Amino acid sequence: MIRIAAVGDIHLGTDSAGTFAPVLRDLVGRADVLLLAGDLTQHGRPEEAEVVAAEIARAEIPVVAVLGNHDYHGDAEEEITAILTAAGATVLEGAGTVHDIGGVRLGVAGVKGFGGGFAGASGSDFGEPLMKAFVRHARDVANNLLFALEELDCDIRVALTHYAPVPDTLIGERAEIYPFLGSYHLAEAVDAGGAELALHGHAHAGSERGSTAGGVPVRNVARPVIGKACALYEIGVRTAIDAERAEVRTSPHSADLVTPVTP
Amino acid sequence: MEDAPRGLRESLKRVAVTLKEADIPFALGGSYACWARGGPEPVHDVDFMLREEDVARAVSVLAAAGLRSVDPPEDWLTKVFDGEVLVDLIHHPVGRAVTGEMLERSSEMSVDSVRMPVLDATDWFEMTLLALEERYCDLARVLPMIRAMREQVDWDQVRRATAASPFAEAALLVATRLSLIPPGDGLASTPPGRNGANRKAGRIAATGTGVSPHSPAPTSPPGTAxxxxxxxxxxxxxxxxxxxxxxxxxxxxxxxxxxxxxxxxxxxxxxxxxxxxxxxxxxxxxxxxxxxxxxxxxxxxxxxxxxxxxxxxxxxxxxxxxxxxxxxxxxxxxxxxxxxxxxxxxxxxxxxxxxxxxxxxxxxxxxxxxxxxxxxx
Incomplete structure (x- = not known):
């Protein structure tokens, strides 16, 4: 059993010190890893990233993050990445990371992603240079996600983005702004890259659950959507930790169960 | 769920083809017109809009085609049955006569693979909203239809044509507040010179509905800043x-x-x-x-x-x-x-x-x- 905690859009500002560290403390013993789906800061300023860094610095579980559009707003995304990395987080942009959880290798591939829209209602690589640049950026980051998923040498793959890969998890947002909320190219990468789960944020008014055309579960973990400090997901794969727990906890029960069945 | 609508659609197509072959002007109306324009599929009956003077001829060609006519007590429509399926032939929806202009405004659309005139989306909403009344004002039925057809409708025209109905006003208010439809431009906040009615004057004159093209009158005289x-x-x-x-x-x-x-x-x-x-x-x-x-x-x-x-x-x-x-x-x-x-x-x-x-x-x-x-x- 791999236990994933995830939240996006925590939007910490310089006035937010002390608000997120308790979430991490509370996850000890309940989650094996925390994934942050972007928009960690409010304005993308390094001093806000320092607040985030201080909140996650004492994490007892691995923290894996992607940045969101807010984290890019101050043109300081590299500095923010460095600040979070120094605090022990793994910040992904077109890259992956693997964590061994009781003998099972959990791989997380991450990109911020981008808008562009969903199949049948998406921007095209056509027209003005700005429009072409917009659409090409969306495709490029989706390709980066695919490469990052393919590069992972692991047992379970999770795709982590800020922007949405599917419109299912946007329900509640105005349909007119879907092209600013995500891109179906991300879903193509999730499917082609063999992910077991895709997590994203960004769409505060969206819905938690959806799935890609290929059947991969998609979860919108934006803080306002999940309505709690973070969402918890379990992937049903047996780890060495489960085996230990099973021995300690369930042996007597197993014996009880077996006995009456014996003819 | 599949069976009833399919039977309805067969009857719908049979009636439409019969009326077309007899050269009787008509338009598909009611919830099937909404369905043809993207709304939810109805499960009850099939409605066609005709001018009153054409109804008798329509009934006779439909009877010749094997349908059974029924003369209902209502004075605004007549009914024919195709087997078990009820088809309404409506000439006075919500108390207003179906006119030649209204039928001309309808658009030729493919409905389940048969081309036929479908009532104009703006006319359709005028009728649908005017049909709301004290005992029948369930917006849960109307809102999906607004969502489905909203971009096909001249909402300012609908607002003017339904201005007398508080139920229509409520439906339009909810739809506006949900950002389904644009806010009206004929409200009190309309500054002088932005009278949206002018754009529609020709249309209103053509329909002869008696609505003044200047009904959303400017609210302040010129010069009042x-x-x-x-x-x-x-x-x-x-x-x-x-x-x-x-x-x-x-x-x-x-x-x-x-x-x-x-x-x-x-x-x-x-x-x-x-x-x-x-x-x-x-x-x-x-x-x-x-x-x-x-x-x-x-x-x-x-x-x-x-x-x-x-x-x-x-x-x-x-x-x-x-x-x-x-x-x-x-x-x-x-x-x-x-x-x-x-x-x-x-x-x-x-x-x-x-x-x-x-x-x-x-x-x-x-x-x-x-x-x-x-x-x-």
Missing amino acids: EPAIVAGRADTAADGGVPGADSRPEERVATAGRSVAGQPSAGAPGSGSGSAGSGAGASQAARRAVDPAEADEYLAGDLHELLAEDPRVAELGLEVAVREGYVLVEGEVATDARRRAVAQVIAEAAPGHPVRNDVTITGRTTADGPANVETIQ
């Missing part, structure tokens, strides 16, 4: 007339005067961070101060963008509505300071407009006890 209207509203607000105004008077900006259009108020006070980037952003935002004299919908759009761009708020998910000069802002922010900043930014950008700040605070990011765990696959 629009700012006076707004200042009056601002006074109302200062008297406590803002709906839902709460105990935070500092957030209700009710200045009597108006700043000169395009002239930003005093430079935005810094957010206190003192960082160069933030300061530059703030002054840029102040320079972008919106023109408070412009149309409500543009003002709402500009304020929405400003709230995203101003570094004190930087919130992309807030909804801003402007109605008759009042600015309403809704949504969620993380902290109370940001909630206050929302009011501050709007006050600076649109002085003279009372603000209702319905922004709520997301709640602390702090841990909140055991959470539900979802097992994937």
Whole structure:
């Protein structure tokens, strides 16, 4: 059993010190890893990233993050990445990371992603240079996600983005702004890259659950959507930790169960 | 679920083809017209719209084609049965005659692979909304139809044609507040010279519905400066007339005067961070101060963008509505300071407009006890 905690859009500002560290403390013993789906800061300023860094610095579980559009707003995304990395987080942009959880290798591939829209209602690589640049950026980051998923040498793959890969998890947002909320190219990468789960944020008014055309579960973990400090997901794969727990906890029960069945 | 509609569709097509072959002008109406235009599929009956003078001939050709006619007590339609399926031939929907002009406005569409005239979406909504009454006013049935057809409809025309019905007004209000349809331009806030009716004058004259093309009359005589209207509203607000105004008077900006259009108020006070980037952003935002004299919908759009761009708020998910000069802002922010900043930014950008700040605070990011765990696959 791999236990994933995830939240996006925590939007910490310089006035937010002390608000997120308790979430991490509370996850000890309940989650094996925390994934942050972007928009960690409010304005993308390094001093806000320092607040985030201080909140996650004492994490007892691995923290894996992607940045969101807010984290890019101050043109300081590299500095923010460095600040979070120094605090022990793994910040992904077109890259992956693997964590061994009781003998099972959990791989997380991450990109911020981008808008562009969903199949049948998406921007095209056509027209003005700005429009072409917009659409090409969306495709490029989706390709980066695919490469990052393919590069992972692991047992379970999770795709982590800020922007949405599917419109299912946007329900509640105005349909007119879907092209600013995500891109179906991300879903193509999730499917082609063999992910077991895709997590994203960004769409505060969206819905938690959806799935890609290929059947991969998609979860919108934006803080306002999940309505709690973070969402918890379990992937049903047996780890060495489960085996230990099973021995300690369930042996007597197993014996009880077996006995009456014996003819 | 599949069986009943299929039987209905077969009957629908049989009637349409029979009327077409007999050269009787008609249009598909009722819920199947909505279905043809993208709405939910009906499960009850099939409606066709005909002129009253054509009904007798229509009944006889349909009887010749094997349908069974029934003369109902109602005086606004007649009925034919195709086997078990009931087909209504309507000549006076909601008390108004079906006219040749109405049938000419219908569009030729492929309905389940048969081409036939389908009632114009604007006419369709006029009838549907006028049919709402005290015992039948379930908006849960109407809203999906508005969602399905909204881009095909001249909503200003629907507003004018249904203005006498409080039920229609309620449906249109809900649809407007849900941002399904554009706000009306014939309301009290319409400035002189923006009379939307002029655009539709030809259409109304053609339909002969008796609605004056100038029905949404300008609300203030020429020369009465629009700012006076707004200042009056601002006074109302200062008297406590803002709906839902709460105990935070500092957030209700009710200045009597108006700043000169395009002239930003005093430079935005810094957010206190003192960082160069933030300061530059703030002054840029102040320079972008919106023109408070412009149309409500543009003002709402500009304020929405400003709230995203101003570094004190930087919130992309807030909804801003402007109605008759009042600015309403809704949504969620993380902290109370940001909630206050929302009011501050709007006050600076649109002085003279009372603000209702319905922004709520997301709640602390702090841990909140055991959470539900979802097992994937």
